[in-house]
Amino acid sequence: MNLTSKVAVVTGSSSGVGAATARLLASKGCHVVINYSNSSDAAQKVALDCQHFGVETLVCQADVSDDDACKGLAAKAIAKWGRIDILINNAGTTKFVPHHQLDGLDKNDFFALYGVNVVGPYQMLRACEFALRASGDAAVVNVSSIAGVRGIGSSIAYAASKGALLTMTQSLARVMGPEIRVNAVCPGFIQGEWLEQGIGAENYQKIKNSLEESAPLKKTCTAESVAESIVNFVEGHSIVTGQHIILDGGQSLM
Template identity: 55%
Template sequence: MKLKDAVAIVTGSSSGIGAAIARALAEQGCHVVINYSRNDAGARAVATECEALGVRVLVQKANVAEDDDCRALVEATVARFGRLDVLINNAGTTQFCAHENLAGLDKQDFLDLYAVNTIGPFQMTRAAEAALRAQPIAHVINMASIAGLAGVGSSIAYAASKGALLTLTKSLARVLGPQVRVNAVCPGFVQGEWLEKGLGKERYGKILDQTRATAPLNDTATPETVAQIVLGLLIGGDLTTGESLLVDGGAHLNSGVPRR
């Protein structure tokens, strides 16, 4: 699809991967909706960067775990731009808990993570369905994780929620064609503040060094490299749907997959 003058919602785009995706879309001439649930200042800073690239921007607060918020986000987008071509379900959350510590998680932890990581993308896609179907070509991209493929990651609850998101991607791809393509991007270890804060600076540095030393490409993903993969799916993926693309520098090819 052509991104110039298209319209994209990027959930959770006040920082990190979501912000990088929003900027990358704006560089292609795509109008963007910056969504946040708490970080108003971050969202407005990203919006300023995108506007400087010559596109129109809407900043909209919404918690994707709330269906009413999802519907309001899509309605505000269509009211402002008159269309919707791309939905990037990027908003996500986790709880860091060692996998062997089964007592460290309870029912509510799973419910909280599923509400944002799995139910949120479903609710957003459902809210956006009519607007996306109105376009001859539209895309939904779900930000999943290697955790959902390999059962690794920041916690078992996180891995389970991302695994469910991958199944959701296939189901939605099956029912939303032919107008809408639905794919998932699965980053491995992503450099940045989010993981460093969650893992702690020392552990983060060790995993980063280990992954760089052992991955076939001797590097790990950054928010910007993940954003470039998203662009590739949007620009060149009109015949691709229901797929999950792993972005980890080839680290999964080793016998031991680094934990996120």
């Protein structure tokens, strides 16, 4: 896919992987919808970064677990550009609870995580489906996690939600063709403030060092390296749908 003048919706793009993906798409000539739930100032900063590449942006507040908000986000993009060619379902949430502490999670935690991590991507694709099909060569990339493949990560609820997102990626890929490709990326440890704050600075550094020592590529993900793989699914892989790729420096091989 030639990204020049295409339109991409990137959920959760005020920081981290979403922001890096928005910037990379913009650098390739793609107009971008910057979505945030709370961080308006950060979203505006990302929009300015994207505009430096000569593209247009649209900053939209929306909680993807809210169906009406998803419909409104898609409608605003279509009203501005008349099209949507790319959907990156990056918005996500978690609760940090050690897996052995079963009392640390209740049904409301599961509902909250599934609402953003699983229902949100479904609602966003549904809201964008008409425009994506009209594009004729559209791409959807869901940001899952190694947690969804291996049952690890910040909590059992998080791992379960990301596993469900991978299953849903396959289901949607079967019915969205031939106009829309649906794939997923599964990052491992991603360097950044979000994870460091979640697990604590000391634990963050210890885990990062351990993974980088043992992984065949001796590295862990950055927001930019994950964005690179997301955009590769968008502009390449024209024959691929319903697949996921693990991004962990080869750590899962060990």
